Amino acid sequence: MRVVIIEDEKPNITRLKKMLTDVDPDIEVIAVLDTITESVAWFAAHPHPDVVLMDIRISDGLSFDIFPKVKFACPVIFVTAYDEYAVRAFKVNSLDYLLKPVERDDLQQALNKVKAVKQPPDTEELMKHLLDLLSKKEATYRTRFMIPFRDEYRTIPVTDIDFIYYSIAGTHLVLKDRTQLPISLTLEELEEQLDPQVFFRVNRQHIIHADSIDKIQTYSTSKLRVVLKRDLEREVLISREKVPLFKQWLDR
Template identity: 45%
Template sequence: MKILIIEDEQRNAKRLQNLLLEINPEINVVGILESVADSVEWFASNDEPDLILMDVRLADGLCFEIFSACTITAPVIFTTAYDEYAIRAFKVNSIDYLLKPIDKLELANALTKYKQISTQHQTGEMINNLVEIIKKPGTVFRSRFLIPIHDGYKTINVSDIVYIFSEFKVSNLVLENGDVQAITFTMDELEDQLDPSVFFRANRQHLISINSIKSIHNFFNGKLKVIINGQEEVEIFISREKSAMFKQWLDR
């Protein structure tokens, strides 16, 4: 299998190459490219590989600029540290993606998934759909919830939510005034509906608002502990694997 890696950070590219060879020593990494410009030049003078592993954000722009300049029909697995619009588009189009730091098992599963793509036409069509979604000027996220109560309804503004937690498969909104409101949506549905620049999926049980964070502390084994304003007794933990993504989410 011939694989092309497009990744602007040398350390990440080398780690990805090593993981591929651990999974299958017969994999041939035909190149490691760092930029949109390098990629366009490479495709102009080389045959397409069997598979492309492509970072979303490169040193000189978004990787989707490559598709505007080149005709690419090879399957693509995207990698990203955190790109909210790309992740939503990947879900819609069933193109696989890997969040950094890349896990060996997830990479192996992605390689298996790529083999299930039946035709090059399908791959090209999915990528075109993906690019169109990324180019859309804006995504409308939920701003309020309509909650049925007794013989009527009430609304809860998303801006009043400090965090959301799941318990016994029920999602609960925790509000600034301390009220807790159960809702019918799953945590996955809420993650898709809420603005990812404001809400972060800390773990399977918690979504936290950036406006509600009081403090962040290093914890055992590379984890982070988050303390919420007005909810100091609540400790929300972020795994070592997800801590880099969380820091990047905060530092923007």
């Protein structure tokens, strides 16, 4: 079975590849794509695989935006951290899905289902219906975190967060008073839980609050640099793929 993975988180890619090999050593991952632009270009230039494993949020937007540009000749399995409402929509539309963190048995069942499918679903029509369902749901986002701190717990209102960063030491919330607190959630999980009107994931290491921005500088012909009000020395770069989304986020 030939598989294409559309995902931009390296730990997720590594885990998914290993799990695919465990499920079936004959599975071949023929491409790993991490942007909408790259995915559209790849499918235009290559024969389609037997199945696509597709994350919903990737570096330059929602992977739903691939569907108007690519008519898939193969089944698509969504690998998603989306909430239960979206999962119900996938079920209604007969698209398969895997909730993160992906479990081996769930992956095995999804691949077995792919093998049994004789003809891929009409993804364009399914996506229209799915997006319609998602647009009718009123989103709810986190308002606070309860975090272990020394010998006690602290309740941190989301309004106190200046930005969030990931490093080899893990994920940390940085508050407006410059306090740094470790948190067990990944940036991907936090991106799903925080209000996108005020928080934006600028790159693979940072999620920033709109009010944390001091200035925005041109870094190169295609990138931007964000200067943070309370951490002027921190290097926060926005890639070419993310620049249009970032500008759209700020220009509201």
